Amino acid sequence: xxxxxxxxxxxxxxxxxxxxxxxxxxxxxxxxxxxxxxxxxxxxxxxxxxxxxxxxxxxxxxxxxxxxxxxxxxxxxxxxxxxxxxxxxxxxxxxxx
Amino acid sequence: xxxxxxxxxxxxxxxxxxxxxxxxxxxxxxxxxxxxxxxxxxxxxxxxxxxxxxxxxxxxxxxxxxxxxxxxxxxxxxxxxxxxxxxxxxxxxxxxxxxxxxxxxxxxxxxxxxxxxxxxxxxxxxxxxxxxxxxxxxxxxxxxxxxxxxxxxxxxxxxxxxxxxxxxxxxxxxxxxxxxxxxxxxxxxxxxxxxxxxxxxxxxxxxxxxxxxxxxxxxxxxxxxxxxxxxxxxxxxxxxxxxxxxx
Numbered sequence: 635x636x637x638x639x640x641x642x643x644x645x646x647x648x649x650x651x652x653x654x655x656x657x658x659x660x661x662x663x664x665x666x667x668x669x670x671x672x673x674x675x676x677x678x679x680x681x682x683x684x685x686x687x688x689x690x691x692x693x694x695x696x697x698x699x700x701x702x703x704x705x706x707x708x709x710x711x712x713x714x715x716x717x718x719x720x721x722x723x724x725x726x727x728x729x730x731x
Numbered sequence: 732x733x734x735x736x737x738x739x740x741x742x743x744x745x746x747x748x749x750x751x752x753x754x755x756x757x758x759x760x761x762x763x764x765x766x767x768x769x770x771x772x773x774x775x776x777x778x779x780x781x782x783x784x785x786x787x788x789x790x791x792x793x794x795x796x797x798x799x800x801x802x803x804x805x806x807x808x809x810x811x812x813x814x815x816x817x818x819x820x821x822x823x824x825x826x827x828x829x830x831x832x833x834x835x836x837x838x839x840x841x842x843x844x845x846x847x848x849x850x851x852x853x854x855x856x857x858x859x860x861x862x863x864x865x866x867x868x869x870x871x872x873x874x875x876x877x878x879x880x881x882x883x884x885x886x887x888x889x890x891x892x893x894x895x896x897x898x899x900x901x902x903x904x905x906x907x908x909x910x911x912x913x914x915x916x917x918x919x920x921x922x923x924x925x926x927x928x929x930x931x932x933x934x935x936x937x938x939x940x941x942x943x944x945x946x947x948x949x950x951x952x953x954x955x956x957x958x959x960x961x962x963x964x965x966x967x968x969x970x971x972x973x974x975x976x977x978x
Contacts, residue, residue: 647947647974654787654971656832657773660736669834684835685969 652686676704768860769837772830784811793863844872851945881910
């Protein structure tokens with residue numbers, strides 16, 4: 635049963651880590667992505683993909699910077715295609731495979 | 732190296748009731764890849780009409796066990812996947828999954844310690860894989876587990892944990908009961924707070940590696956409080972489960 639904590643807003647309580655999206659990210663990029671680094675285009679902070687804040691309770695997925703909370707990545711999957719909006723990411727390291 | 736994560740069909744080998752709402756599923760994996768403690772598998776259900784629901788479940792077993800994994804799953808009444816796993820699945824059934832997944836919330840003995848593990852409810856699961864890995868490696872890395880749970884009946888792996896903390900002198904298990912403590916309990920009986928974290932940190936000799944897993948609200952409080960008392964953010968890894976015990 636869901637139990638919400640009244641001291642925290644609902645979006646915060648629904649939030650996950652990028653780590654939870656390991657499978658999805660690996661399908662898209664072809665390699666394990668959660669231990670790789672990303673730089674936020676807004677604040678310049680460096681974070682591992684696994685530590686980004688993940689909001690998944692919607693038709694798409696939003697990944698935010700853990701430091702400044704700006705949107706870094708938006709991801710929507712349809713039966714036809716995967717749509718990736720990465721304008722909030724300055725830099726993303728994709729490991730070789 | 733190309734890391735393939737194909738969906739595959741595992742077979743349910745055994746099911747163990749851990750608590751009233753938590754079960755462990757032992758699954759035989761055809762294409763078994765050794766995991767790292769802390770990783771998870773994605774489980775996918777497909778309805779006759781094609782509708783699919785997918786959830787991630789942490790691996791509870793140690794990487795040293797080959798060919799099979801344990802997934803410990805809390806039953807969420809409003810969940811899409813966990814009620815099926817709990818109420819329908821029986822040994823011999825098949826289930827679709829992919830993994831192991833995730834490279835961020837992982838620990839192995841080569842990373843060293845000391846280790847501080849902070850669990851809320853079923854957040855114990857990936858941390859238990861770390862504890863079991865440490866045991867399998869006969870490691871003596873000082874390890875402390877702070878386990879926040881509502882009542883004594885909600886403690887997952889209770890027997891194993893008490894056995895381990897008796898045998899392994901450098902493994903401490905500290906409980907805090909947030910709703911109902913056992914009779915004559917002298918330990919913590921409240922939510923994780925700054926004083927508790929300071930006390931738990933106090934006797935760890937050097938800077939620990941910290942892994943926090945549980946409901947998002949607990950992870951937020953623990954991680955922010957640790958940052959507030961000057962713990963280096965680099966040494967803290969978190970895994971949030973959302974508003975409930977599962978993801």
